[in-house]
Amino acid sequence: MKRIQLLLLLLAAFNTQVMAQWLEAQGEAKIINGNITQAREDAIAQALSYVTLQSGGQFTSMQQTQNGQLTQTQFSMSQQAEAGRVELISERIQGDTLSVNLRVDVLQNAKVQTCGMSQLKAAILVPQAQIADRSQLRYGNLGNFEKALSEKLGSIIAREGKASFAHVHANERLDIEQSLIDIRGYRLPSWLSEITDSQYILMPEIIDISTEPVEASLFGLWDSYPQRQFQLRLSLYHGISGEQIWSEYYDAPAPWEFERQATIPAQSNRFWASSYGKNIEMLLTQASEDIDKVLDCRPLLGQVVSRVDNRVIINLGRNHGVKVGDQFQLVLQQNLPDRLDNMRAVASESRAKITIDQVTQESATALLQGANGAINIQINDIAIKI
Template sequence: MRHWFYSFIIASLLLSLTFTSTSASSQWYETQGHASIDDDDIAVARNKAVENALKKALLVAGASVSSVQQVINGLLTQDQISIRASGSVNAIELVDELHSGNLITVTIRADIFPQEKKCFAVNFKKSLLLTKSHLVNREQANIGKIYPIDTAIIKKLEKHLTADSNFTYSRSIFNSKTEFSRLNNSLEGERIKDLVRSLGGSTDSQYILFSEINDLSFEDQATNSWQFWQQGIYPRTLSLSFYLYSGFSGDLVWQKDYQDTAIWSFTKRKTIDVNSIIFWQSEYGSMINNMLTQVTKDIDENVMCEPSKGKILQVNGNKITFNLGRDHGVKIGDEFTLLHAKDFNSNEGKRYSGFNISPYKVKVTQLTRGTAIAHTPDNSLFGNIQINDFAVRY
């Protein structure tokens, strides 16, 4: 048994190193599975227990349950573990194995990448925090004095999301810029994670959106034979980059660049109010509006199938309060799974964030716009569940 255990760990660690480098948006989940030992066939029972544990992890992560058989087909072969990677599971590690009578209990840790197009949480809105954009080349805003465009574009995006997004509940902070652009330019990934987690925690947001305005320049040639600015019809570019992060893990979920050009129909020295109807009804303003319509669709597409996670704000006996409510689509009677945040270190000393999937589930009994109160149906207590852990609906 010990020989089997250590050969499993060695194999799974090698697989971890292979697959985690190719899946930036994956997440580690730790959970238990159970199975009965029939006719003293421990190997078959172990397989069933691992399947049971992996199914729980896949559901909570938002992956396809059907992928259980694809992932662990032929999991146990004599003394070796054979793991076949798919689009959902990058690696599996056996953490513990316990025998009690004819029951076998295994604890596994799985690195899971949610499978595309499998939607388990489309009825719930994810909280999204919008931050002030960053003007990369500030001098380009001098013509028209459109320096406030770093805020105006995100305010307009917020209106698009409020009106047209089916899967986000957005809010914004514009009082000050974040350090994101400086950290991103310096490739300081860990400090970006710290920033994202801080913003997610302080604003109760599941996702954080950053953006950069890369280009506001004019094309070199006018669109007609008139002299420069005589008719005010020079094409002006807009280049935007958006970065969507998980407010819980700090990981980058989605990133995309957008670029387009439209006529700048204002004279050279005229100061333009980028919050005015005149600006947004101009060709350039209309071009930005169309771009933000596409951004809204892209954000929806990238969050619609993700599980809705709420942070636990209070634990009292068999009752919890978490930060999802009516505005997020939660209803009385909805059932949530509980996750205990659990970081761990690999053999190489690298730190990974992950979740321990609690055996307890809760049912929502009270709601406000932004919070829910839920109880365990059988009045059982929560064990290690505490404030800042998570309630997840898949």
């Protein structure tokens, strides 16, 4: 009799209604040294883990098998879901592979999912901000404002972020037309995250930074400071799929307190200590908090960036919160063409697990565990902390 325990990260949130649904899942395992009983148990365990990926939740499964037969199963999902019945639909042996089909009755309750379980931080690529109308920078001679804005945003994320930190590339502007980004369903190319080892890409776009006209009084002096606009749109993209997962528009005008013909370097303390600069900093701090809320309920997906024999390197390290001894589940990734011949990432779970034995700032390395685990793992496969 063998007890198998599975613990998988939450991949989806539950709604507030109590529901029951039947889910079907397939699992397979290699038959090693003719041990069909062990292969059957491994295949059943894999199929049950697929159920967690379909329904979401922090899933604990306790199964009892005797001679490879499923005799008793109990499930819990952080008091958010539980399984009523499990049925073994079919079993097939082909060559040295045993496959099973299961049917699981999953009950979801009304409790709201609590986020922030992972305690890992995602790396966010912050390129140079784009601006809709560069002529608006002439007022105040705000040279390099796009660069200064990205640097300030990155420093605030580094200081305030609880679920993320920034990879700032303020000198590099992404040569992507805004008209393309505005198209619904547009995906950023995955190489942007690959070359920077970032899990997300944050695109800042300055919509309006114009200054309202002010009538001068006697001798050309101003009676009051003009109001200057600051409208910003931030869009967050997933590094693996390229899909936009969040976008927010911010609007925070403030008085422009400088002389009419003054040149104000955008990276100077004088600018950021002004009412206008402080207003922008408050806005960016709020944006950092909003990004944290988005990422807090999403599992952090690392990737395999190197494999030599059974040793793999993933692009998550000390900066992300990874420590020696942490365990990760590896998930196979495939890129399939859609109807427009665009490649879309599709994940399928494997039995491969790793325990981290070395950590650097931006990466970690480990040995693949088990004979089944080493099969088919390759570069760009996904790593999820368990």
